[in-house]
Amino acid sequence: MRDRITAFLVLLPSLAAVAIFVYGFIGQNLWVSLTDWGKNPAQALALRPELHFVGLENYLELFTGFVDVRFRQSVVNLIFFTLFFMGGSLGLGLLLAMALDRGPKGEGFFRTVFLFPMALSFVVTGTIWRWLLQPQGGVNVLPTLFGLPPFHFPWLTTRQQTWVFDWNQLPFYTALAVGLTLLYVAWKAHREGERKRLFWSLLSSGVLLVWAFTLGRTTHLLPYPEPHGFSLALVGVILAAVWQMSGYTMALYLAGLRGIPVEVLEAAKVDGASEWQTYRHVILPLLAPITLSAMIVLGHIALKIFDLIFAMAGLDYAPTDVPAIYMYLLAFRGNQFAKGAAIGILLLLLVALVVIPYLVSQLRKEVRR
C-alpha cells in the first residue's frame, strides 16, 4: 500500500504540471481571447491589466473587421501551404520510397541523404533556402552553369497572387467543399452497405449544398469585395518545407512497402497484373493507412508552421504570412494580446479537427484488436 501511494506521489507533479500548463493555460487563453486586452494601449503592458469581457468580438473582427485583412490572407496562405506541402511531401516521399524499394546499389547512402534534413531545425532550413532563393542568385542562376539562360522567378520577393477569389464567397466555397466531401463519404458508405452512415452523410451533404446554392451565395462577410488568393511567394516556402519533410514520408512509406508480404505481390503477378496495375490496385491501397498517418503528422506541422517562415521571410512580410506568424506579431510586437489569443484558439480548433478523428479511429482499431 505504501508503495502505491509513493507511485501516485511520483506521478503527481507531472499531472499537476500538465493540468496547469496545458489545460489551465488553454482555459486562460480562451478567457483572454474573449476580453479587450490590448485595445487600450495604457492597459496592454500593465502588470495586472484591467480586462473587460467582450464576447466573440475578437473573432468577429478577425473574420470581418476592416483592419484584419492580413489575418484573412494568412488563413488563405495557410490553406494553400498545407495542401501543397502535404501533397509535395507525400508524392516525393512515395516516389523516393518506391525507388529505394527496388534495392538500387547504395541504398543506405540514398536513405541517409534523403532523410538528413529531418535532423535540421526549420530555422536552419529557412536560412539556407532564403539564400538559395535570392532572385538573382542561387537556384535561379543554376542553369547558367550548363550554359542555359537563368530563371527569372522572383521566389520570396514576389507579391503576385493567383486563383484570386472574393473573401465574401468563402461561406459558399466552404459549404461546397464540405458538402462534396460528405457526398463522397455517402457514396463510400453506400458501396460498403453502411446504411446509417449513408443516411446521415447524405442528409448533411444535401443540407449544405442546398444552403450553399441558395443563401450561401448571398451571405456576405464584408460590405465590400476583398480579393484573396494563392500568394506565389509561398512557392519557395513550400519547396523548403518539402525538402525538409519528404525524407520522413519516405521512411514511413519504405517501412510500409517492406512490410507487404511477398505472397501478395506474387499473387498479383500470377493473376497477370502489370506493374502499374499492381501499384494501383494492390500496393497503394495497402499503403493507405500510412498515407493517413503521414497526412496527420504533416497537417499538424503545416497548421502551426512558424519558424520556417520567420527564418525565410521574417515577421513583417505579408505575402508569406500565416496565422501563427500573425498571432506572434499581434501579441508580442503589437501587444494585442486578446486578438493573438483568439488566433491561438482558432489554431487549436483546426488542429483538433485534424487530430481528434484520427485518434478516435486509432483507438477503435485498438479496441477491435
Added chain:
Amino acid sequence: MGRFFLHAFLLLATLFFLLPVYLVILTALKEPAKITLDTVWHWPEPVYWESFHIAWEAFRPKFQNSVVLALSATALSALVGALNGYVLAKWPFRGSNLLFALMLFGMFIPYQSILIPLFQFVKAIGLYGTLWGLILVHVVYGIPIVTLIFKNYYSEIPDELVEAARIDGAGFFGIFRHVILPLSAPAFVVVAIWQFTQIWNEFLFAVTLTRPESQPITVALAQLAGGEAVKWNLPMAGAILAALPTLLVYIFLGRYFLRGLLAGSVKG
C-alpha cells in the same frame, strides 16, 4: 530502361537534397567581398576559413546556451519520463489510464494556443529571459512524449520480474533502481536523442521567452539572417554551427533517431 530511369531519378533526387548543402559550404568558405549573386556556385578561390572563426566568436555564447539548455532539459525530462512510465506501466491505479490519455493530449496542441498565458506565467515567476525558464518549459511540454515512450517500453518488461522483486522485499524505488533501470538503456537513448534534437531545434518558445543573453542559437541565427545588411558567409557558417550537433547525432545514432521519429511523430 527501367534501371536507367531509376538511377536518373535517384541522381536528381540526390542533387535536390545535397545541392543546398553544397551551396551553404561554398558560401561559408567565401570572402565576403567575393560573394556575388552571379558567381554563387563558383568554388571559392582562395578558401576563406575566417567566416567560421567570426561566426564562432559571434555565436559562441548562444551555442553555449543551446548546449546547457538541450542537455539539462533532456536529462531532466528523461528522468521524469522514466519515473512516469514506470508508475503507469507497473503501478497502475484506478483512473491512471484516463489520466495518461489526458496527459497525451498535451502532445497535440499547437503551442500558439498556450503561448500568451505561458509568457505571463514565466514572467510572473521571474524566469522570463532566463535559461531556467526555457528549461522548465521544455521539460513540462516534453512530459507527454517522454512518458509515452517509457510507458510503452516498460509495458514490454514482464510483470513477473517486478513481482519477484517485491516478494524479495524491494520497495517502489528499490525495484526501479535494481530491476527497471538496468533494463532501460534503449528507452533512454531514444528519449535522449528525440528530446535533444527537438529542444536544440526549437524556436517558438525560445524567441518568446528569452532575452539576448539567454538566446539559444536558433534565435540568434534567425535574427542574423533576417538582417538585410549582413554578408551571407556569416549566416551560412552560423547555419552549419547550428546544425552540427543534431546532424552528428543523426549520422552516428541514426537508427535510434528514426525510432524516436516514428514514436513521437505527432508531437507539437
